Amino acid sequence: xxxxxxxxxxxxxxxxxxxxxxxxxxxxxxxxxxxxxxxxxxxxxxxxxxxxxxxxxxxxxxxxxxxxxxxxxxxxxxxxxxxxxxxxxxxxxxxxxxxxxxxxxxxxxxxxxxxxxxxxxxxxxxxxxxxxx
Amino acid sequence: xxxxxxxxxxxxxxxxxxxxxxxxxxxxxxxxxxxxxxxxxxxxxxxxxxxxxxxxxxxxxxxxxxxxxxxxxxxxxxxxxxxxxxxxxxxxxxxxxxxxxxxxxxxxxxxxxxxxxxxxxxxxxxxxxxxxx
DNA sequence: TGAAAAACCGACTAAATTTATCGGAAATAA
DNA sequence: TTATTTCCGATAAATTTAGTCGGTTTTTCA
Numbered sequence: 037x038x039x040x041x042x043x044x045x046x047x048x049x050x051x052x053x054x055x056x057x058x059x060x061x062x063x064x065x066x067x068x069x070x071x072x073x074x075x076x077x078x079x080x081x082x083x084x085x086x087x088x089x090x091x092x093x094x095x096x097x098x099x100x101x102x103x104x105x106x107x108x109x110x111x112x113x114x115x116x117x118x119x120x121x122x123x124x125x126x127x128x129x130x131x132x133x134x135x136x137x138x139x140x141x142x143x144x145x146x147x148x149x150x151x152x153x154x155x156x157x158x159x160x161x162x163x164x165x166x167x168x169x
Numbered sequence: 170x171x172x173x174x175x176x177x178x179x180x181x182x183x184x185x186x187x188x189x190x191x192x193x194x195x196x197x198x199x200x201x202x203x204x205x206x207x208x209x210x211x212x213x214x215x216x217x218x219x220x221x222x223x224x225x226x227x228x229x230x231x232x233x234x235x236x237x238x239x240x241x242x243x244x245x246x247x248x249x250x251x252x253x254x255x256x257x258x259x260x261x262x263x264x265x266x267x268x269x270x271x272x273x274x275x276x277x278x279x280x281x282x283x284x285x286x287x288x289x290x291x292x293x294x295x296x297x298x299x300x301x302x
Numbered sequence: 303t304g305a306a307a308a309a310c311c312g313a314c315t316a317a318a319t320t321t322a323t324c325g326g327a328a329a330t331a332a
Numbered sequence: 333t334t335a336t337t338t339c340c341g342a343t344a345a346a347t348t349t350a351g352t353c354g355g356t357t358t359t360t361c362a
Contacts, residue, residue, distance in 0.1 A: 039258045048276045095330025096336040125172045143181045157286040228359020229307045
């Protein structure tokens with residue numbers, strides 16, 4: 037149960053954007069300031085954009101900016117987008133995976149409980165919360 | 170943030186043991202019933218034993234059994250043992266890793282909060298809880 | 303006492319995933 | 333029309349996870 041480097045990079049970059057306010061930030065700047073490999077950051081932002089968390093403006097003086105107020109961006113969504121299948125246990129996520137136990141699986145119940153608990157925590161936290169503390 | 174197969178296997182095996190009560194179970198049996206590769210299960214139990222969660226008896230009619238009552242076995246410990254560095258974010262765990270931000274890192278604060286929240290949940294749950302629901 | 307069954311151990315391989323890089327195309331402001 | 337930037341797909345490198353194998357030691361029981 038690790039948080040991937042990708043997610044850590046992504047969150048830091050979003051915090052950076054949030055603190056920049058309405059200013060458009062090119063990746064070059066974020067990469068430099070946050071010490072994140074530029075090419076990798078591009079990929080991360082590609083995902084963030086597709087999922088509607090950030091928007092881009094191309095060309096000179098272009099860059100990225102948050103698609104809406106930090107107050108409206110839940111950390112849960114950020115993690116889901118970057119981390120992929122969140123709190124992933126095969127029996128909870130894999131579409132076609134058939135657990136031999138299935139019906140009587142006590143472990144599955146537990147993972148569900150844990151997932152709910154974590155989701156509850158994450159649903160309460162927004163990007164705005166992170167930058168005001 | 171995935172739960173590794175190893176942890177999933179391990180938890181299922183422990184639940185199996187807990188349900189078996191005081192009976193000693195050979196891995197061959199657990200492997201068969203829970204559909205877990207025998208050789209891999211051996212490795213998992215090696216860890217569980219070293220961390221004091223299970224005990225073994227060698228030789229014919231030998232096998233593994235819980236080191237104490239399921240009520241006393243916290244799931245938090247099980248996950249920590251099997252999953253390795255739990256809720257791992259480099260800046261929280263890597264001994265010699267130096268985060269460029271360090272002092273002003275807002276992301277780090279968040280990961281700490283999240284970790285605390287999850288730990289709180291896990292600390293409340295024991296093996297016994299899993300098998301009585 | 304000897305055979306069978308089990309844990310124990312370390313080295314190794316295979317597979318999967320994550321992280322990172324690269325080369326170029328399209329868009330846009332100045 | 334040039335510099336800067338996002339955008340895109342392919343691929344390579346690194347790391348981690350999962351699984352396998354061969355053999356040793358211990359113990360029970362017939």
